[in-house]
Amino acid sequence: MSTERNEILARVRAALAPLPRRAPLPEWDHELIQLRAAQPPGDTWAQFFQRFAAVNGTPLKSGAELVALLEQGGWRRGYCDPALWPALEGFFPAAFQVETTFDRARVDDYDFGITAAVGAVAETGTLILSDRGTSSRLAALAPWVHVAVVRPDQIHSDLSAALAALPDDPNIVWVTGPSKTADVEGILIEGVHGPGVQAALLLG
Amino acid sequence: MATQLIDRFAADLPPDKRASVYQSTKATHEKRTKLLFDHFADPNHLRATAGEIKQHVIENLDTYLPIVEAKLAANGAKVHWAATAESACATVLGIMKARGATKMVKAKTMVSEEIGLAEYLGKHGIEALETDLGEFIVQIDHDHPSHIVRPIIHKNRREIARSFEREGLGDYNDDPGTITRRARKFLRHKYLAADVGLTGANFVSVESGRIVLVTNEGNSRFSLAAPKVHIALVGIEKLVPRDRDLGVLLNLLARSATAQQLTVYTEFISGPRAAGQPDGPEEMHVVFVDNGRTEVLASECREILRCIRCGACLNVCPIYRQASGHAYRSVYPGPVGAVLSPLLAGKQFPELADLPKASSLCGACQEVCPVNIPIPDLLLRLRARGKAEGAPRAAVASPPMGAWALLASQPAAWKAALLGGRLLNVLPTKFIPVPALRAWEEKRTLPAWQGGRFRQWMRERRKS
Known part of the structure; x- marks a missing residue:
C-alpha cells in the first residue's frame, strides 16, 4: 500500500519538476462571489425565508403552524429529537404518534422527523445540519417530511460567512430545499431518497 | 471519403433521442447562463479565478497530497493509494473483505465508472448497487451513462417504465413521479441492509481535510446514514487549498451543472460519525486514485485536471448535442471527454485518437467552463500528438495536406x-x-x- 503511495507521489513530483514556475494561489475578494441581488444586512431572517420558499422549502414560524402543516398532509406518525420534544409536545393533539427514538427497522413508519439544525444561510435559503447537532441522521432524512428547528441567533448572511464558520464536526450537511431529481426527461420530481417536504421552524 | 466514428454514431442515433438530447442540453445551458449573469457582476472573472485556484492545486499536488493525507488521518479516516484502476478496485474489495461485508450502496461517482468498480465487485460476489436514480436505471439496463450529470439523458420515460416492469418494480407506469417513488421505496431498504456506502468527492479541502459532496437526490446522505463503513474514491486532482475557496467552486458548480444556485445537499465529511450519533459510519476510508492522472499531469494537457465534472461543456457542444454521449466510447463524453478520455487511455490512446477531432473548435466549451479550461487548445495539442504518433484514427477524414505543403x-x-x-x-x-x-x-x-x-x-x- 505504502509503495503505491510513494510511487504515485514520485510520479507527481517527476511530472511537476520540469515546470519553470508553479501557478500561484490567486488572491480573491469576498465581493467576487457576492450575489447581485443580496439584500441589505439586518433583515437576514426575512431574506432566509424568502430564499427558502424559492427553493420549495416550507417556512414555519410556530409550533402551531407545524402541527397545522402535518395535519393538512395527514402525517401523524413521526420522530422528534428528545431535546426538542418538551418545547413542542404541547402543540400536538393526542391523535399524533411521536417517538423520541428512531427505530431503523421501521423506517417506513415515520411520516415526519423533527430534528435540530445548527444554522441557516440567508443568501441561499440553506439549512445547516451537523452530526453533533442532529439527534439522528436517519430521522432527518428518511421520513417524507423533515422539520429542521433553528434558533434566531444561528443565521449566516451568505455562503462565505457559513464557510468561515463551519463547525468542528465530522458530518455537516447544507440542505437547500427538498430532495429532488430531474433524471427522467429533465422533469423535476421532489422527494427522491430524502424528504419530499423540507420545513424550517424558527423557534425563539 | 471515410467518416469519423463519431459521425457514424451520430447518424445511427434515433431522431427522437437526438431531439431530446438537443433540447435538454440547450435548456440547461440557457438557464445556466441566465443564472450566472443575473447573480454575479462578473461571472467570467469568477470562472477565471476558479481556474487559477485549480491550476494552482494541480501544479502543487506534490505539496498538497501529503498535507491532506495527514489531515484526513488526523480526522480519523484511513487513507489508501491506488495507482491503477485494478488496484483501486482491489483496495475497495480488500476493505470490504476485512469487514466481512457483502453489500454496497453507491452514490454517483465518475471515478467508480472509470475503474469499473461495480462490475469488478459483482464478479467477486458483492452486490454494488447504484442509488442515484439515473445510475440505478443505467445499472438495471446494463447500459452506460451518456452524460456526466444526467446519466440517462438518452432514455425516455417509456423505456424506463418498461425496465421497471421487467425488474419487478411494479406494473408498467411511465409517470416520472411514480418511477421516482418506486425507486425510493425499493432503494431505502437496500441502504438499510448495506454494509458499505461508497461515494466520490467533488472537492477535498487541504486545509481541513473535509470531503465535499454535492447531490440533489439525497442518496449520498443515505449511503452515509445507514451503512457502518464509508469509502470515498477520490481522484488525486480533487483538492482545493482552503475551505474559503469552496465558496468560488460551489457557486460555479451548481449553476454550471444544473442551473441551481446551490445543489440541494452539500455535505462536508471529515471522518466517521461523531460520538453519540446513532447513525452513520464507524469507519471512513479514503482511496486516492491515480489511474493515469500523473501521466496527464506530466503532459502538455495538464489543464484538463482542473475539471470539476459539471457537464456544462457537454450541454453547449454542437457535436455532443448531435451525437449524444455514447458516441465518445468512454466514461467521459463531450469536449472534456474528447481531451480526458484519450489521455486516461494510456497505451490505448490510438483507439480514442479520433476524439480530439470530434470538435468544430468553436470555443463554446471554454466559454462556459467554470474553471476556464482551454479545451480547444488542448484538442489541438492532442490532434498533433495523434498525428505525431501515427495513430490511424487521428487521420481518418482529415484531408491530405501533403500536396498543400508542397505548393x-x-x-x-x-x-x-x-x-x-x-x-x-x-x-x-x-x-x-x-x-x-x-x-x-x-x-x-x-x-x-x-x-x-x-x-x-x-x-x-x-x-x-
Whole structure:
C-alpha cells in the first residue's frame, strides 16, 4: 500500500519538476462571489425565508403552524429529537404518534422527523445540519417530511460567512430545499431518497 | 471519403433521442447562463479565478497530497493509494473483505465508472448497487451513462417504465413521479441492509481535510446514514487549498451543472460519525486514485485536471448535442471527454485518437467552463500528438495536406496552382482531381476563384 503511495507521489513530483514556475494561489475578494441581488444586512431572517420558499422549502414560524402543516398532509406518525420534544409536545393533539427514538427497522413508519439544525444561510435559503447537532441522521432524512428547528441567533448572511464558520464536526450537511431529481426527461420530481417536504421552524 | 466514428454514431442515433438530447442540453445551458449573469457582476472573472485556484492545486499536488493525507488521518479516516484502476478496485474489495461485508450502496461517482468498480465487485460476489436514480436505471439496463450529470439523458420515460416492469418494480407506469417513488421505496431498504456506502468527492479541502459532496437526490446522505463503513474514491486532482475557496467552486458548480444556485445537499465529511450519533459510519476510508492522472499531469494537457465534472461543456457542444454521449466510447463524453478520455487511455490512446477531432473548435466549451479550461487548445495539442504518433484514427477524414505543403513552400508551384485555380471557375466541380476536395465540394458551394489578385495588387501598389 505504502509503495503505491510513494510511487504515485514520485510520479507527481517527476511530472511537476520540469515546470519553470508553479501557478500561484490567486488572491480573491469576498465581493467576487457576492450575489447581485443580496439584500441589505439586518433583515437576514426575512431574506432566509424568502430564499427558502424559492427553493420549495416550507417556512414555519410556530409550533402551531407545524402541527397545522402535518395535519393538512395527514402525517401523524413521526420522530422528534428528545431535546426538542418538551418545547413542542404541547402543540400536538393526542391523535399524533411521536417517538423520541428512531427505530431503523421501521423506517417506513415515520411520516415526519423533527430534528435540530445548527444554522441557516440567508443568501441561499440553506439549512445547516451537523452530526453533533442532529439527534439522528436517519430521522432527518428518511421520513417524507423533515422539520429542521433553528434558533434566531444561528443565521449566516451568505455562503462565505457559513464557510468561515463551519463547525468542528465530522458530518455537516447544507440542505437547500427538498430532495429532488430531474433524471427522467429533465422533469423535476421532489422527494427522491430524502424528504419530499423540507420545513424550517424558527423557534425563539 | 471515410467518416469519423463519431459521425457514424451520430447518424445511427434515433431522431427522437437526438431531439431530446438537443433540447435538454440547450435548456440547461440557457438557464445556466441566465443564472450566472443575473447573480454575479462578473461571472467570467469568477470562472477565471476558479481556474487559477485549480491550476494552482494541480501544479502543487506534490505539496498538497501529503498535507491532506495527514489531515484526513488526523480526522480519523484511513487513507489508501491506488495507482491503477485494478488496484483501486482491489483496495475497495480488500476493505470490504476485512469487514466481512457483502453489500454496497453507491452514490454517483465518475471515478467508480472509470475503474469499473461495480462490475469488478459483482464478479467477486458483492452486490454494488447504484442509488442515484439515473445510475440505478443505467445499472438495471446494463447500459452506460451518456452524460456526466444526467446519466440517462438518452432514455425516455417509456423505456424506463418498461425496465421497471421487467425488474419487478411494479406494473408498467411511465409517470416520472411514480418511477421516482418506486425507486425510493425499493432503494431505502437496500441502504438499510448495506454494509458499505461508497461515494466520490467533488472537492477535498487541504486545509481541513473535509470531503465535499454535492447531490440533489439525497442518496449520498443515505449511503452515509445507514451503512457502518464509508469509502470515498477520490481522484488525486480533487483538492482545493482552503475551505474559503469552496465558496468560488460551489457557486460555479451548481449553476454550471444544473442551473441551481446551490445543489440541494452539500455535505462536508471529515471522518466517521461523531460520538453519540446513532447513525452513520464507524469507519471512513479514503482511496486516492491515480489511474493515469500523473501521466496527464506530466503532459502538455495538464489543464484538463482542473475539471470539476459539471457537464456544462457537454450541454453547449454542437457535436455532443448531435451525437449524444455514447458516441465518445468512454466514461467521459463531450469536449472534456474528447481531451480526458484519450489521455486516461494510456497505451490505448490510438483507439480514442479520433476524439480530439470530434470538435468544430468553436470555443463554446471554454466559454462556459467554470474553471476556464482551454479545451480547444488542448484538442489541438492532442490532434498533433495523434498525428505525431501515427495513430490511424487521428487521420481518418482529415484531408491530405501533403500536396498543400508542397505548393505553399515552393513559389513556382504555387503560381502554377493559382493559374489552375482559375480553371475551377469554368470547369464543373466533379472534375476536381482531388477526391477529398471533391467530397468536400459535394456538400458545399465554392465561391468564385479569386486567386492571384493579391500579387497583382501588390505590384501595382509598389509602382505608385
